[in-house]
Amino acid sequence: MEDKMVKLAVNGGINFGSKLTAKQLITLADYMDEDQELELTTFQQLYLDIPESRLEEAKLAFETAGLHWYPVGNYVKSLRTCNFCKGAEEEGMPVAAKLNERIKGKPVPFPIKVAYTGCPNACGEPLVNDIGIIKMKDAYDLFIGGRAKGKNAQIGHLFLESLQPEDLYQAVEKIIAVYAENGKKREYFAKFLKRYGIERLKEEIL
Numbered sequence: 001m002e003d004k005m006v007k008l009a010v011n012g013g014i015n016f017g018s019k020l021t022a023k024q025l026i027t028l029a030d031y032m033d034e035d036q037e038l039e040l041t042t043f044q045q046l047y048l049d050i051p052e053s054r055l056e057e058a059k060l061a062f063e064t065a066g067l068h069w070y071p072v073g074n075y076v077k078s079l080r081t082c083n084f085c086k087g088a089e090e091e092g093m094p095v096a097a098k099l100n101e102r103i104k105g106k107p108v109p110f111p112i113k114v115a116y117t118g119c120p121n122a123c124g125e126p127l128v129n130d131i132g133i134i135k136m137k138d139a140y141d142l143f144i145g146g147r148a149k150g151k152n153a154q155i156g157h158l159f160l161e162s163l164q165p166e167d168l169y170q171a172v173e174k175i176i177a178v179y180a181e182n183g184k185k186r187e188y189f190a191k192f193l194k195r196y197g198i199e200r201l202k203e204e205i206l
Contacts, residue, residue: 014097027065082123091118109183
């Protein structure tokens with residue numbers, strides 16, 4: 001019986017830019033045929049197909065090599081970030097990493113993208129993703145409903161301002177939970193917001 005292939009998303013986690021070490025590349029190659037290709041997505045992830053019989057083994061090997069893996073499909077994507085060019089602490093890398101751990105892989109009606117940037121330059125493109133976070137000095141501004149593609153491309157709405165880390169985590173988790181519960185199948189997030197109402201969502205979050 002032919003071994004079923006399972007698609008897995010992989011990246012190097014929250015770090016200074018989208019980088020992989022030689023060890024991580026070798027580990028990925030261990031689970032690929034010679035003619036198999038890696039797919040690089042626009043969201044700082046690599047897609048590869050793993051035989052189902054080796055899936056758990058591969059996940060453990062990836063974790064040991066410092067790689068992070070995520071399910072592919074209708075889930076919250078791994079956090080897209082900037083390069084933290086001014087430093088880990090100044091730009092809030094620990095906050096970005098913790099937020100990623102709390103939301104990644106949650107099932108939703110349509111894949112949802114969350115982007116984080118550590119300063120007002122917004123290199124991580126938080127304003128054109130479903131949920132965006134910008135670190136402003138010692139607090140965080142939260143944007144929702146951005147779209148980067150198509151004729152309906154739009155800038156996200158400023159949803160909440162000057163949040164401290166714990167308030168930020170809870171707000172993002174609640175937004176995702178409301179969308180997961182009330183979104184229609186294959187209804188992308190910006191369309192859901194238009195139907196559901198941003199003010200209604202804010203009332204529920206607060």
